[in-house]
Amino acid sequence: MPELPEVETVVRGLREPLIGHTILGVTCEQSRTIRHADMATLAARLQGQTVTGVNRRAKYILCELSGGDLFIVHLGMTGRLYVVSDDSHWHADRWAHVILQLDGGQQLRFSDPRRFGFVSVVSNFAEIAPNIGPEPLSDDFTRAGFAEKLKRHHKAIKALLLDQSFVAGIGNIYADESLFRARIHSLRPADSLKKAEIDRLYAAIRSVLEDGIARQGASINWYRKVDGTTGEAQDHFDVYGRDGEPCLTCGTTIEKIYVGGRGTHFCPKCQK
Template sequence: MPELPEVETVARSLVPQLQGRIIVSLAKLDWPKMITPPPAEFTALITGRRIETVGRRAKWLLLTLDRGWTMAIHLRMSGHLLVTEPTAAHEPHVHFALELDNGRCLIFNDQRKFGRVHLLDQQGLAALDRSHGPEPLTDDFTPDTLAQQLQHRRAPIKTLLIDQHLIAGIGNIYANEALWLAGIHPLTPGAALSPEQINHLHRAIRVVLQEAIANQGSSLRNYRDSYGQRGSQQEHFNVYDRAGKPCPRCQTLIERIVVAQRSTYFCPLCQRGMQPVT
């Protein structure tokens, strides 16, 4: 599933293609469950709207429209967005397409149909914002912020890092990579991290996310930017999906365990045991 760096990359690739464009029509919708409100209302609200900006909150793409509306798009498992010629809207896995005033289409290709498009008013946007933790790449996200979010949390730090209510945008890949970079065992309870470990983890989260953005994200399955280009961060993983391969830092073999039903990779030497909760 795309995480913060992939969604950020898609948002940045959409800006020059969508900013200032007018939505002429809902050109295709063959999976009505993916949108809210229902199709008739959705169509009435978006037709003729101007796309002011394209941004991101957590793993949501946000198309800010005029008249106070925001189109929030979640790519989920297999979704990707492309700006293309209108004929591409007829492809079998394209379930949603918007016709733009320059003759091109924004198409949502989603083989597994988990993707979502919600049209939000100001209140809806505020609710989406409130349901997510702080953005880890903003200046507001400090080691103190991270410490506050982990306070009294006894769940494994790996599980806490991917909880969107605590910190926005981190998923399985970058949680694994950040914990390796910080030298923290994934099963360590959040509340057991020392101030020094919090500092290391804070820095590691920002480093791995920034590096991934610089490489246009990780393309494992379907992920592409809105020009159809793959990212290359998957060529730089230190632990993710590298079970049995040597740790780039100490050559110890990477291990895989399952934490909260998610594959978790770590170096048993660099990320030594847990500290007891104090």
């Protein structure tokens, strides 16, 4: 599933083709791809609006519209957003459930084979996701606040990092990579972490996500950038997807276990 670095990369890629452009029409099918609005409402609230900004909150893409509404996209597992010309050969994309016709002869398409993603139009982001935690790369995510919240949870630290109300945007990949970089075992109860470990984990979360953004996300399955090309983060993983391979730090074989039902990769020697 696309996580913070992948969604951030898509957001950055959408700004140039979308900002300043007006939505002339909407083609969509009523399906679970549209949430919090029906098809007619979605089309009526988007048509004639100009995109004034494109931003990210957690794993959501927020297109700000001139009338004050937000057009929201969540990529789910297999969602892709891309901008193509009207006559593009991409017209054969049978998974393009929502198409926004833009001025200038371009289309924004949301394509999603497995349909876990969705689009919506709201006046306020809280209508979609009222309980999202702090953005880990923003000033809202402080070392002191992080330490304080960890003390209140006894569950496995890996499971807590995946909880979007605890901290926003982290999924399976970047949780595993952060815990490796911080040298903390995935099953450690959150409230058992010592100050030095908390400091390492706080720094690791930020650096792992920043590295992921710099490498334009991880294309391990469906994720692609807006221009259709792949990110490079998958070529630099320390542990994710590397079970059975040697740890790049100590040579010990990387193991895979399940934490809260999610495949979890770690080095049994480096992560205590």
